[in-house]
Structures are given as structure tokens and as C-alpha cells.
Amino acid sequence: MTSYSDRLKTFPIGEFSRRILNWYENNKRPLPWREDKDPYRIWVSEIMLQQTQVDTVKPYFENFMNKFPTPEALAEAEEAQVMKAWEGLGYYSRARNLQSAVKEVVQDYGGEIPKSPENFASLKGVGPYTKGAVMSIAYDLEEPAVDGNVMRVLARVLLIGDDIGKQRTRRQVEDDVRMLMAGTSPADFNQALMELGALVCTPKNPDCDACPVKNTCRAYQRSMVHALPVKAKKKKQQRRTMAAVVIENEKGEILVEQRPDKGLLAGMWQFPMVEATPDLQQVALNDYLKEAHQVDVELTETEQRFDHVFSHLIWDIHVFRGTAHVQAASPNGKWLTKTEAKQLAFSVSHQKIWEEQL
DNA sequence: TAGCCGTGGAA
DNA sequence: TTTCCAAGGCT
Numbered sequence: 001m002t003s004y005s006d007r008l009k010t011f012p013i014g015e016f017s018r019r020i021l022n023w024y025e026n027n028k029r030p031l032p033w034r035e036d037k038d039p040y041r042i043w044v045s046e047i048m049l050q051q052t053q054v055d056t057v058k059p060y061f062e063n064f065m066n067k068f069p070t071p072e073a074l075a076e077a078e079e080a081q082v083m084k085a086w087e088g089l090g091y092y093s094r095a096r097n098l099q100s101a102v103k104e105v106v107q108d109y110g111g112e113i114p115k116s117p118e119n120f121a122s123l124k125g126v127g128p129y130t131k132g133a134v135m136s137i138a139y140d141l142e143e144p145a146v147d148g149n150v151m152r153v154l155a156r157v158l159l160i161g162d163d164i165g166k167q168r169t170r171r172q173v174e175d176d177v178r179m180l181m182a183g184t185s186p187a188d189f190n191q192a193l194m195e196l197g198a199l200v201c202t203p204k205n206p207d208c209d210a211c212p213v214k215n216t217c218r219a220y221q222r223s224m225v226h227a228l229p230v231k232a233k234k235k236k237q238q239r240r241t242m243a244a245v246v247i248e249n250e251k252g253e254i255l256v257e258q259r260p261d262k263g264l265l266a267g268m269w270q271f272p273m274v275e276a277t278p279d280l281q282q283v284a285l286n287d288y289l290k291e292a293h294q295v296d297v298e299l300t301e302t303e304q305r306f307d308h309v310f311s312h313l314i315w316d317i318h319v320f321r322g323t324a325h326v327q328a329a330s331p332n333g334k335w336l337t338k339t340e341a342k343q344l345a346f347s348v349s350h351q352k353i354w355e356e357q358l
Numbered sequence: 359t360a361g362c363c364g365t366g367g368a369a
Numbered sequence: 370t371t372t373c374c375a376a377g378g379c380t
Contacts, residue, residue, distance in 0.1 A: 309364085365375100
């Protein structure tokens with residue numbers, strides 16, 4: 001097997017760098033976070049772009065930067081407002097970690113994003129990729145930024161057959177990138193690799209005819225592009241049946257509850273919900289409402305039913321309705337007017353319930 | 359290490 | 370419909 005240190009021995013590094021940089025200069029997309037080199041804007045964009053497509057991020061980024069234009073503004077904001085701005089983007093710990101990290105930057109670094117990769121990487125939510133991306137793009141430091149695009153591009157160009165899901169493979173590719181980027185602009189080189197992966201060297205049906213580095217691509221030379229990168233299959237998601245309920249009291253208020261501050265959809269608001277086998281949903285829901293919210297309601301099942309798909313499990317959510325005749329105290333939840341409830345951050349599945357039932 | 363952590367787009 | 374996976378990080 002070819003080791004990472006051997007891969008580059010006979011590789012035309014200069015030609016590769018020259019070609020991909022030239023291509024990037026002529027083909028890069030105009031993106032909101034490319035308008036300047038503000039380290040804060042680039043940082044926010046990189047967090048949003050984690051496992052999230054560019055087109056999805058754009059409107060969130062614009063809105064987020066309008067509301068929290070500086071590190072100080074984000075540091076001082078209410079967490080609930082930050083979560084509301086993140087509503088629908090997913091991976092909500094990103095938002096909490098980002099605000100926590102920005103607070104640290106304001107307190108310990110005077111609001112200046114650290115120019116030291118080690119210091120920046122110590123912040124919450126900043127891993128190997130984000131460290132390299134922000135340090136190289138904002139400060140032009142010679143740091144690799146290896147994401148899924150870069151793994152795929154280099155797996156093909158350098159004919160790497162290792163599982164790209166393994167951490168060891170990513171570290172080896174980082175070493176490769178350090179060699180390849182030497183003497184170039186790290187900001188442009190990293191973005192060029194990612195842009196090529198996003199626009200040309202795509203997972204399916206890559207456009208090799210249009211590729212600026214096909215001459216140097218070992219997979220292309222061997223007609224192996226379709227077989228790379230190698231990635232272990234992930235196991236199927238587990239299905240769970242959930243019962244959610246919209247309860248309204250005589251004042252027109254509705255009952256909402258906040259999820260625990262750790263785990264799935266941490267801290268997000270939802271209509272009261274429990275896991276229950278399909279034939280025991282009403283029983284489970286009644287028990288739960290009595291115990292958690294001290295409410296005793298007559299339940300009606302609605303027609304609404306849908307899947308909420310996560311990366312590792314699927315909720316099959318059945319929606320019920322109920323009317324509360326007595327307004328009981330609810331330690332784990334809140335009775336809110338519809339206007340008040342709209343200020344809270346809900347997950348996408350509960351936004352669907354909201355739209356359908358209210 | 360591998361499982362947990364959201365959502366949507368594309369084929 | 371199903372599957373993959375997207376500018377990943379945490380534990």
C-alpha cells in the first residue's frame with residue numbers, strides 16, 4: 001500500500017497547484033462570506049457550513065450577520081435569540097458552542113479572533129477543519145482545511161484507497177495538503193480544493209472533462225474516478241413512534257415544553273411529546289401529561305402524521321389535540337399565547353405541527 | 359473508535 | 370423510494 005509520505009514523491013505538485021489556483025480564480029462563486037476577509041464573518045460561515053449545503057446557509061448567514069454583526073453583539077445576545085436565528089439549520093450545538101466561543105474571544109482576546117491556530121482551535125466547536133479554514137482564509141496562514149470535498153478530490157487525484165471516514169486518513173490527507181500548498185496562497189489553495197470538489201469533482205457524475213487537473217489525476221488516468229473515495233457504509237436509522245399533542249386552554253393559550261439541555265434537539269421547544277407504541281399512544285400521552293404537566297385532557301387524534309428524519313434515527317410523529325379546562329401549573333412547561341410561543345426556537349418537525357394545527 | 363447530533367437537496 | 374451526503378465536532 002502506498003503511504004501518505006510516498007504519494008507525493010512522483011506527483012507534479014507545481015503543475016497541480018498552478019492549474020487548480022488558476023481555475024479557482026476564474027470559477028469561484030460569489031458568496032456572502034467571500035465579500036471580505038473579516039475573520040468573524042468567515043468563522044460564522046464555516047460553522048454554518050458544517051454538514052450543510054451552501055444554498056441552505058446563505059439566507060441564515062445574512063440574517064445572522066444582520067442580527068449579530070460583531071463578536072461583541074453575539075457575545076451579548078440572549079441565547080434564546082441566537083437559537084431562534086438558528087432555527088431550522090440543525091445541529092443546534094453549533095449555535096451554542098459558537099456563542100460560547102465568541103464570549104471567550106471577547107473576554108480573553110479583546111474581541112479579536114485569535115491569529116494563532118492553537119488558540120483558535122481551543123475554542124468550542126472549532127475542530128481540525130474549522131481551524132484550518134478560518135486561519136487560512138482569514139489570515140492566510142499555511143494550515144490545511146480538509147473537509148469532505150478535499151478528501152474526495154485528493155482521494156481521486158492521489159489514488160487513496162483508505163476509508164475517508166477514518167480520522168487517520170484525514171490526518172494523512174492534511175499532511176498531503178501541507179506539502180501541496182507550500183509556497184501558494186493558503187487561502188486560495190484551500191478554497192480552490194473545496195470549490196473543485198463542490199462544482200466539478202462531485203460525489204456522483206463528476207465532470208472530468210471540465211476538470212483543470214485531470215492530467216495529474218491518478219484515478220482519471222486509471223478510469224477509477226467512480227470507485228473513489230472509499231467510505232464505509234453507515235447503518236440504517238432506527239424508527240421510533242412518537243405522540244405529540246397541541247393543547248389549548250380556555251384562554252387560548254397553548255402548552256409548550258423545553259427539551260433537556262443535552263442530547264437530541266437540546267434546549268429546543270416543542271409541543272408535549274412522548275415515545276409510545278402505536279396502539280398505546282393515547283395512554284402514554286395521558287400518563288405523560290399528568291406526570292410532567294399536571295394536566296388531564298381528552299385527546300383526539302388528528303390526521304397529521306409525518307417522519308422527522310435525523311442522521312441516526314427516525315421519529316414517526318402522530319399529532320393529537322386536546323383542550324384543557326383547568327389551567328394547571330406546569331413545572332416542565334409553559335402556557336403561552338401564540339405570539340409568545342412564536343418567539344421560541346422550534347425544530348423543523350414542530351414548525352410543521354405549528355403550521356398545520358394553529 | 360464509533361455513535362450521537364438536523365435538515366434538505368440530488369439522483 | 371431510497372440512499373447518499375453536504376465547507377464536521379463532540380464524547
